Amino acid sequence: MTPELILPYDGVLPEFISRPVWCGRGSTAIGAVRLGSQAWIGDDGVIRADGQPVTLGDRFWLGHRSTVHIATFTHGTTVGDRVTVGRNSVVHACTVGSDVVIEDDVVILDGASIGDGAVIEAGATVFPRAQLAGGFVYAGSPAKPQRPIDRAEIDERAERLREAAGDPAPVAAGDPPEVEDTVYVASTARVRGRVSLGAGSSVLFSCDLHAEVGPILVGADTNIQDNTVIRTRGEGVVIGRDTTIGHNVRIGDSRIGARSLIGIGASVAPGTVIADDVMLAAGSTTDPGQLLEGGYLWGGRPARILAPLDAEKRAMMVRIVEGYCEHGREYRKAEAGRG
Known part of the structure; x- marks a missing residue:
């Protein structure tokens, strides 16, 4: 299946290496997005490449109401393989390595870089241009290293995050608002x-x-x-x-x-x-x-x-x-x- 809404930007449509495993209601992909194989996009997951490219590796998981975006004039977003993003998180104009777990309510900001095999705990903020080495758990605002982590625990936390996603409560769509042509x-x-x-x-x-x-x-x-x-x-x-x-x-x-x-x-x-x-x-x-x-x-x-x-x-x-x-x-x- 593919996202519910797919739009071009500047004449460029998203590219899917293979059809995603799952795309939830309200899921959206726009512009110069390259999405790897075996992707999972939750309800209201938004991937928007309107001005810079977004490249997402294989087995990318985007939780419900999470957003991937770019900085129009400065940074695209690049994400490695086997990356799991929880609910209500934002991955913005940054570089994320492979085998990374980004938990719920995380914000990663422009120019930041996260190494392979890192875990960003729920509620953390990764400040602009921060360089987070792989192999550690990070928490806080700004996100700081808490302790080392091995691959077995990373895989376990990724699996736990995916299992906890479940199905969000249904939200009534409501009637489209009456707006003028400029809105x-x-x-x-x-x-x-x-x-x-x-x-x-x-x-x-x-x-x-x-x-x-x-x-x-x-x-x-x-x-x-x-x-x-x-x-x-x-x-x-x-x-x-x-x-x-x-x-x-x-x-x-x-x-x-x-x-x-x-x-x-x-x-x-x-x-x-x-x-x-x-x-x-x-x-x-x-x-x-x-x-x-x-x-x-x-x-x-x-x-x-x-x-x-x-x-x-x-x-x-x-x-x-x-x-x-x-x-x-x-x-x-x-x-x-x-x-």
Whole structure:
């Protein structure tokens, strides 16, 4: 079988060395992806090569709601053979060796390199450009070596992770939202309840926006990236314009200002107020009711001020917004062409 959604990018379609063993509902492959033999892609697994290549070795296992992506201007992603990725993890613009186990809720960031025979434990964050030698267990944020590990234990942990995957609880698809022509909502995304999407905004692959109680209001030209989950159980969520919400972010009832960036795998707790012009680092969390002042890079668990936002970071945030406006137009056209 093949992924539920396959799209070209810049005229290039994914290449499968052989038909994957399994592809779950909402699974997606885009662009210059090369997927080895005997692959397994879980529900809402997203592999997206839109600007750089993604090369995945034989017997690659991608757990439910996990994402593999690239950095458009700088890094592709290369993964060796017999690599197992758990649930809700992100493998982003990095190099991963063979016989590696990446457990649940892990974030691996741009330019990082992981050697053969490593285990990245649940909840860890591998910081940009980190060089992790093979043969060790890593944990924490940033991920640090804990102890050596042998091949027998690596195989056992990979098998345990695959067995624990099981079948996720079914999620109601809901009716497609009514949006204007400039808005892109991926066909594998789920948007339910009172959700308003501003002009030029985009909701990427396998995102789940569920306005259970209060509304979800998304500003113009804001992008919400793959496998992000936004749920309201109180007053609702408001996201300002020209903002980026990264891959696999979790957002409860909160306010997020304009021109901000919420990094990969971050978690925004209910009651959080994020001002305009904030960058929240990948893998960070906020405390309920926390206020993040504008003009700063915040990071940590819970988030604290790390540095002022300099001109380089502000320019990068603008480039991401512009790039995703273009992606939205291209994906909308590509999905329309499938019909």
